[in-house]
Amino acid sequence: MKRWIMGAAGVLLLAVIGVGAWLFVPARAPQVVPAQAQADAAKLHDPALIERGAYLAKLGDCAACHTTRGGAPYAGGRPLTTPFGEVSAPNITPDAATGIGAWHFADFWRALHEGIGRHGQPLYPVFSYTSFTKVSRDDALALFAYLKSLPPVQQPARAPELQFPYSVRQGLVAWRALYFQPGEYQPDPKQSPEWNRGAYLVEGLGHCNECHTTRNAFGAMDEERRLAGGQIPAQSWYAPDLSMQPGGGLAGWSQQEIVALLKTGTSTKGSAFGPMADVVRLSTQHMNDADLAAVAVYLQSLPPRQPVAAAPVVRASDHAHGGELYAKRCADCHGDNGQGVAGTYPPLDDNTSVTEPTGINAVRSVLLGGFAPATAGNPQPYSMPPFAQSLSDTEVAAVVNYVRQSWGNHAAPVAAGDVSRLRHTPVD
Numbered sequence: 001m002k003r004w005i006m007g008a009a010g011v012l013l014l015a016v017i018g019v020g021a022w023l024f025v026p027a028r029a030p031q032v033v034p035a036q037a038q039a040d041a042a043k044l045h046d047p048a049l050i051e052r053g054a055y056l057a058k059l060g061d062c063a064a065c066h067t068t069r070g071g072a073p074y075a076g077g078r079p080l081t082t083p084f085g086e087v088s089a090p091n092i093t094p095d096a097a098t099g100i101g102a103w104h105f106a107d108f109w110r111a112l113h114e115g116i117g118r119h120g121q122p123l124y125p126v127f128s129y130t131s132f133t134k135v136s137r138d139d140a141l142a143l144f145a146y147l148k149s150l151p152p153v154q155q156p157a158r159a160p161e162l163q164f165p166y167s168v169r170q171g172l173v174a175w176r177a178l179y180f181q182p183g184e185y186q187p188d189p190k191q192s193p194e195w196n197r198g199a200y201l202v203e204g205l206g207h208c209n210e211c212h213t214t215r216n217a218f219g220a221m222d223e224e225r226r227l228a229g230g231q232i233p234a235q236s237w238y239a240p241d242l243s244m245q246p247g248g249g250l251a252g253w254s255q256q257e258i259v260a261l262l263k264t265g266t267s268t269k270g271s272a273f274g275p276m277a278d279v280v281r282l283s284t285q286h287m288n289d290a291d292l293a294a295v296a297v298y299l300q301s302l303p304p305r306q307p308v309a310a311a312p313v314v315r316a317s318d319h320a321h322g323g324e325l326y327a328k329r330c331a332d333c334h335g336d337n338g339q340g341v342a343g344t345y346p347p348l349d350d351n352t353s354v355t356e357p358t359g360i361n362a363v364r365s366v367l368l369g370g371f372a373p374a375t376a377g378n379p380q381p382y383s384m385p386p387f388a389q390s391l392s393d394t395e396v397a398a399v400v401n402y403v404r405q406s407w408g409n410h411a412a413p414v415a416a417g418d419v420s421r422l423r424h425t426p427v428d
């Protein structure tokens with residue numbers, strides 16, 4: 001509670017400073033060099049550029065946020081939940097009144113690169129511009145050309161529904177000063193072109209770090225621990241550490257296994273579920289082989305992590321109870337020793353998402369069941385039934401703890417109270 005109050009006071013202060021700073025920063029139109037603007041505009045109808053933009057939009061997963069369930073692609077309206085309230089992604093089809101029909105490339109570049117809207121207003125960082133700022137100008141132009149080529153859809157934006165002081169957009173001026181550094185990706189000359197391409201995709205356009213990194217009380221990423229895993233704010237899912245080195249979440253994964261997971265949604269090490277299933281379905285399955293390999297090469301180079309402290313072990317009787325439930329309810333699919341069945345049922349032994357620090361993913365998998373995403377590489381994924389109706393909180397905790405503390409797994413136990421709380425969280 002105390003921490004929350006301090007957090008709220010801090011944000012209030014940020015908002016006040018932000019409003020103060022805002023008064024001295026006049027809203028301005030983006031700086032445009034007329035010759036450059038003409039050259040950009042001339043390229044927008046180039047079919048090759050539009051096609052490249054369509055591919056890049058998949059890599060950036062723009063449709064995921066900018067499309068409401070059952071709605072027209074890119075026409076916006078999908079409310080995104082943050083710890084501070086909801087922000088809806090706006091319409092980015094080329095409708096002149098409600099979309100980006102009247103935008104010039106300079107406006108679009110400023111939104112993507114600087115997180116500033118067409119009227120000079122700072123944008124909420126739930127729009128992943130903290131990563132998209134690394135996108136190159138050429139790629140941004142291709143994205144813009146593609147969006148401009150879409151059928152225009154008339155759909156007005158929905159105003160954000162945020163609590164005070166977050167509702168004061170100008171408060172973002174201070175947030176940005178503290179946590180946002182605009183800048184295109186700068187290749188590291190010491191690394192291969194493939195590594196640099198992977199870094200550009202993971203840290204920039206693919207914005208993997210937006211979920212796979214812990215955030216502080218102000219919703220900013222912990223720069224020291226990029227891609228080291230984090231709970232997705234306001235969602236009950238944990239995006240695990242992506243280091244493939246010893247101690248890392250993906251230790252023991254080969255590059256082929258990373259590629260298989262991103263391309264098909266399943267691998268011999270585990271399968272994609274929850275928000276990652278959507279990422280695979282809408283974005284990574286469409287990556288070409290060179291880009292997939294580049295992502296794997298980059299993840300392979302993330303530094304090794306500190307070994308985690310030994311977790312408390314559950315009581316022998318609770319472990320035995322969990323073991324009975326496992327044998328009855330789970331072993332048919334996941335195997336007596338959690339080894340899974342290659343290509344069909346994921347292993348639970350040595351599975352990052354089973355042993356991630358919070359236990360949230362395993363609990364939710366058991367409560368909700370699920371499908372891996374249907375992809376071209378795995379069109380009919382096997383499914384897991386939900387156990388929310390048939391197992392009590394104590395039983396879910398027992399079976400999850402059994403799985404987290406059997407075979408090679410040594411993760412911290414969850415409590416029945418955690419299960420009860422997670423039962424009542426929205427599905428996504």
Ligand code: HEC
Binds near residue numbers: 064080089091108112
């Ligand atoms: C994680 C969700 C998310 C993803 C992914 C995302 N956006 Fe957005 N985007 C938003 C939200 C939310 C806003 C509105 C922010 C605000 O109101 O301050 C926004 C705003 C924008 C704007 C400003 C529009 C306006 O009317 O002010 C543009 C342009 C934009 N996004 C383009 C893109 C492109 C291009 C991509 C893919 C490369 C993308 N977005 C991916 C959530 C997202």
Ligand code: HEC
Binds near residue numbers: 237261
């Ligand atoms: C919207 C949030 C989100 C984004 C963006 C995201 N991930 Fe994930 N990712 C998750 C969550 C949640 C999990 C845990 C569930 C699972 O294992 O599928 C996960 C799991 C993974 C796993 C482990 C899968 C397993 O079976 O153990 C890998 C590898 C991965 N992500 C790679 C990536 C890469 C590479 C990107 C960027 C291209 C990315 N993720 C972007 C949320 C995200």
Ligand code: HEC
Binds near residue numbers: 273346370371
């Ligand atoms: C009918 C077969 C079946 C049964 C029974 C079953 N599962 Fe699963 N399980 C699956 C499939 C298929 C997936 C992959 C689903 C996905 O990716 O969304 C999965 C995924 C999981 C995951 C997430 C791991 C990952 O990498 O996707 C966990 C944890 C899990 N199961 C635990 C259990 C436990 C514990 C039980 C018993 C209470 C159980 N399962 C019963 C088929 C089953």
